[in-house]
Amino acid sequence: xxxxxxxxxxxxxxxxxxxxxxxxxxxxxxxxxxxxxxxxxxxxxxxxxxxxxxxxxxxxxxxxxxxxxxxxxxxxxxxxxxxxxxxxxxxxxxxxxxxxxxxxxxxxxxxxxxxxxxxxxxxxxxxxxxxxxxxxxxxxxxxxxxxxxxxxxxxxxxxxxxxxxxxxxxxxxxxxxxxxxxxxxxxxxxxxxxxxxxxxxxxxxxxxxxxxxxxxxxxxxxxxxxxxxxxxxxxxxxxxxxxxxxxxxxxxxxxxxxxxxxxxxxxxxxxxxxxxxxxxxxxxxxxxxxxxxxxxxxxxxxxxxxxxxxxxxxxxxxxxxxxxxxxxxxxxxxxxxxxxxxxxxxxxxxxxxxxxxxxxxxxxxxxxxxxxxxxx
Amino acid sequence: xxxxxxxxxxxxxxxxxxxxxxxxxxxxxxxxxxxxxxxxxxxxxxxxxxxxxxxxxxxxxxxxxxxxxxxxxxxxxxxxxxxxxxxxxxxxxxxxxxxxxxxxxxxxxxxxxxxxxxxxxxxxxxxxxxxxxxxxxxxxxxxxxxxxxxxxxxxxxxxxxxxxxxxxxxxxxxxxxxxxxxxxxxxxxxxxxxxxxxxxxxxxxxxxxxxxxxxxxxxxxxxxxxxxxxxxxxxxxxxxxxxxxxxxxxxxxxxxxxxxxxxxxxxxxxxxxxxxxxxxxxxxxxxxxxxxxxxxxxxxxxxxxxxxxxxxxxxxxxxxxxxxxxxxxxxxxxxxxxxxxxxxxxxxxxxxxxxxxxxxxxxxxxxxxxxxxxxxxxxxxxxxxxxxxxxxxxxxxxxxxxxxxxxxxxxx
Numbered sequence: 001x002x003x004x005x006x007x008x009x010x011x012x013x014x015x016x017x018x019x020x021x022x023x024x025x026x027x028x029x030x031x032x033x034x035x036x037x038x039x040x041x042x043x044x045x046x047x048x049x050x051x052x053x054x055x056x057x058x059x060x061x062x063x064x065x066x067x068x069x070x071x072x073x074x075x076x077x078x079x080x081x082x083x084x085x086x087x088x089x090x091x092x093x094x095x096x097x098x099x100x101x102x103x104x105x106x107x108x109x110x111x112x113x114x115x116x117x118x119x120x121x122x123x124x125x126x127x128x129x130x131x132x133x134x135x136x137x138x139x140x141x142x143x144x145x146x147x148x149x150x151x152x153x154x155x156x157x158x159x160x161x162x163x164x165x166x167x168x169x170x171x172x173x174x175x176x177x178x179x180x181x182x183x184x185x186x187x188x189x190x191x192x193x194x195x196x197x198x199x200x201x202x203x204x205x206x207x208x209x210x211x212x213x214x215x216x217x218x219x220x221x222x223x224x225x226x227x228x229x230x231x232x233x234x235x236x237x238x239x240x241x242x243x244x245x246x247x248x249x250x251x252x253x254x255x256x257x258x259x260x261x262x263x264x265x266x267x268x269x270x271x272x273x274x275x276x277x278x279x280x281x282x283x284x285x286x287x288x289x290x291x292x293x294x295x296x297x298x299x300x301x302x303x304x305x306x307x308x309x310x311x312x313x314x315x316x317x318x319x320x321x322x323x324x325x326x327x328x329x330x331x332x333x334x335x336x337x338x339x340x341x342x343x344x345x346x347x348x349x350x351x352x353x354x355x356x357x358x359x360x361x362x363x364x365x366x367x368x369x370x371x372x373x374x375x376x
Numbered sequence: 377x378x379x380x381x382x383x384x385x386x387x388x389x390x391x392x393x394x395x396x397x398x399x400x401x402x403x404x405x406x407x408x409x410x411x412x413x414x415x416x417x418x419x420x421x422x423x424x425x426x427x428x429x430x431x432x433x434x435x436x437x438x439x440x441x442x443x444x445x446x447x448x449x450x451x452x453x454x455x456x457x458x459x460x461x462x463x464x465x466x467x468x469x470x471x472x473x474x475x476x477x478x479x480x481x482x483x484x485x486x487x488x489x490x491x492x493x494x495x496x497x498x499x500x501x502x503x504x505x506x507x508x509x510x511x512x513x514x515x516x517x518x519x520x521x522x523x524x525x526x527x528x529x530x531x532x533x534x535x536x537x538x539x540x541x542x543x544x545x546x547x548x549x550x551x552x553x554x555x556x557x558x559x560x561x562x563x564x565x566x567x568x569x570x571x572x573x574x575x576x577x578x579x580x581x582x583x584x585x586x587x588x589x590x591x592x593x594x595x596x597x598x599x600x601x602x603x604x605x606x607x608x609x610x611x612x613x614x615x616x617x618x619x620x621x622x623x624x625x626x627x628x629x630x631x632x633x634x635x636x637x638x639x640x641x642x643x644x645x646x647x648x649x650x651x652x653x654x655x656x657x658x659x660x661x662x663x664x665x666x667x668x669x670x671x672x673x674x675x676x677x678x679x680x681x682x683x684x685x686x687x688x689x690x691x692x693x694x695x696x697x698x699x700x701x702x703x704x705x706x707x708x709x710x711x712x713x714x715x716x717x718x719x720x721x722x723x724x725x726x727x728x729x730x731x732x733x734x735x736x737x738x739x740x741x742x743x744x745x746x747x748x749x750x751x752x753x754x755x756x757x758x759x760x761x762x763x764x765x766x767x768x769x770x771x772x773x774x775x776x777x778x779x780x781x782x783x784x785x786x787x788x
Binding site: 005007009012013014015016021024025028029030031032033035036037038039040041069070071072073074076077095096097098100101104195200201202203217218219220221229230231232233234235236299302303308309310 | 389391393396397398399400405408409412413416417418420421424425426427455456457458459460462463487488489490491492493495496588593594595596612613614615616617624625626627628629630631698702704705706707
């Protein structure tokens with residue numbers, strides 16, 4: 001099958017898996033508020049309960065640990081605002097929802113740096129934990145959305161718990177790409193998002209360790225055990241669960257091979273560098289830089305060629321500042337500004353990858369020719 | 377179960393709980409579908425055409441939402457639903473203006489999420505005035521005027537009550553708030569697309585909107601935030617800076633499209649829809665009161681959205697009635713509190729005595745209700761009420777002319 005366009009921006013949003021689409025539609029065609037006690041309400045409640053079990057099971061948690069939200073952003077904010085403790089420690093490469101909210105909650109928030117490969121500096125983290133004391137929430141992203149770099153979660157959990165603090169993990173980009181065993185991991189709070197894994201937009205979840213008490217963000221109803229008021233997005237939640245048990249969910253062998261092939265081929269182009277490769281990375285993401293090219297211009301040019309990628313994260317795309325993630329890794333502004341993100345997923349074909357490599361190759365070679373002419 | 381009630385050719389259970397949630401209009405669903413599948417882009421991906429397509433759809437939807445309430449599209453912030461909108465309006469405004477203002481005015485019959493949010497604000501040090509309502513469920517405008525001070529940041533009064541359907545005098549409230557220099561927020565989850573609303577004419581500064589009460593999907597709502605004069609608020613969900621910084625998070629394109637389409641349809645058919653619903657509502661009310669004595673309508677008879685009838689069936693236990701009419705999906709009050717056996721705080725605020733409040737059920741009609749369903753519901757309810765009353769010693773005493781209030785019940 002050949003796709004009309006090559007969509008390589010799965011970390012921004014993945015197309016809905018067919019199983020998720022049919023689950024969403026089925027619920028949308030039926031009325032029923034899960035809080036109502038009549039048959040329609042009970043039916044909606046059952047769908048919700050079933051989805052909760054599926055989501056919990058997919059990350060190795062108990063059903064009653066799941067708090068459904070409107071998405072990853074809300075789940076992050078709920079964790080950062082609602083968790084106990086006055087102090088907040090975050091890493092420098094977190095999603096803006098974590099960075100901004102942590103700063104609001106704790107004006108003296110501590111930002112732990114990452115090294116040149118994108119990995120968290122665990123020594124600095126340990127120092128910050130001593131400085132902040134046990135009444136602290138630490139928030140660390142498991143997988144970075146721009147580079148795909150995977151943090152050493154076991155060591156982070158040990159460090160945080162060793163200091164008596166609690167740990168929130170933004171696992172939006174980890175879900176489906178890494179094995180997550182919430183209960184065994186010791187993580188206290190975990191953020192998930194549906195639309196990054198082939199579920200619908202408008203749905204996410206915060207997994208809360210049993211026994212940990214957090215305050216709600218949205219008040220005014222006993223939904224989600226009082227932790228999140230508001231009528232549940234039943235259709236979206238059912239779609240999220242359906243995505244997690246789709247046969248296409250979490251299948252990466254072929255995609256990983258294509259990604260590696262893609263990186264091998266772009267690296268052969270003059271001046272091209274792939275970021276974060278010395279750290280462990282998820283198999284679908286490539287962050288590619290080439291001095292002299294402009295991220296936004298490349299994205300526009302590739303779009304005309306039918307290839308959809310992004311320069312940094314979707315929520316901040318359109319901004320001109322270089323990515324805060326690459327800056328934190330010590331990448332020079334010019335190179336950071338040239339970086340683009342390619343992220344693959346379930347609907348991609350080998351042809352999509354070829355189209356990207358060809359179109360990108362044209363841009364890089366054109367730049368090289370221009371540089372040669374200028375030098376002459 | 378009531379025997380001898382012949383079930384006409386209708387699908388059961390008959391859904392008569394339109395205030396809890398409405399079915400998605402098939403026309404709305406049709407509009408949404410492409411955005412689930414082929415048009416799946418992230419509307420914030422400014423850099424490629426997948427994103428543009430999604431962004432365009434979201435902006436069209438925003439304009440549709442704005443239009444039904446007479447607002448500008450730049451004044452619409454998408455949220456996950458009316459609960460979030462109410463939280464954002466009240467906490468957002470109160471916290472933004474807290475240095476100068478520390479007072480909130482609301483009404484005892486507001487939706488639970490408004491009242492709970494006000495309790496939270498009280499814990500944070502705000503003062504909240506809870507206005508009472510008259511027996512018909514409406515507020516007294518003089519009491520409102522007296523409650524507002526120069527420290528009042530916001531007044532929150534809902535448009536259509538979710539339990540009893542009464543419509544508060546929004547235009548008069550808006551005029552008072554504007555004149556007194558305080559912001560006017562109205563929870564219009566039950567009102568948008570059902571009664572004419574105009575934020576200019578009514579001087580509304582913030583309005584909460586829900587998708588799933590308006591034949592749209594669950595998981596989407598909006599908050600209208602006035603730009604002139606500008607209302608400022610502190611975001612609750614901060615992050616990527618979407619929705620002009622007032623509400624971060626990736627917008628769910630299909631849900632936004634669904635809300636927009638639901639608003640456009642509601643606006644176009646408001647007249648005919650309402651005329652139909654009023655006819656059905658009258659047919660139901662006349663049918664019930666023609667067969668049963670001692671039935672009381674809660675809330676003002678005229679100043680109401682006709683799609684809601686909250687009735688008290690004296691000498692009948694509400695839960696027993698509900699059990700006996702399982703073919704009807706109705707509720708004894710708000711869905712959010714329907715698991716509790718407490719009598720509704722809304723009915724108590726109207727001065728309905730506790731016994732009578734326990735006999736109440738809420739019947740909600742809507743766009744897809746049919747005459748056959750109404751007739752079936754009347755027959756079923758009337759039959760069941762007669763049966764329960766026939767078994768009730770109290771009812772027997774009343775029939776014999778004994779005034780129950782005059783009896784001194786023996787203590788056990």
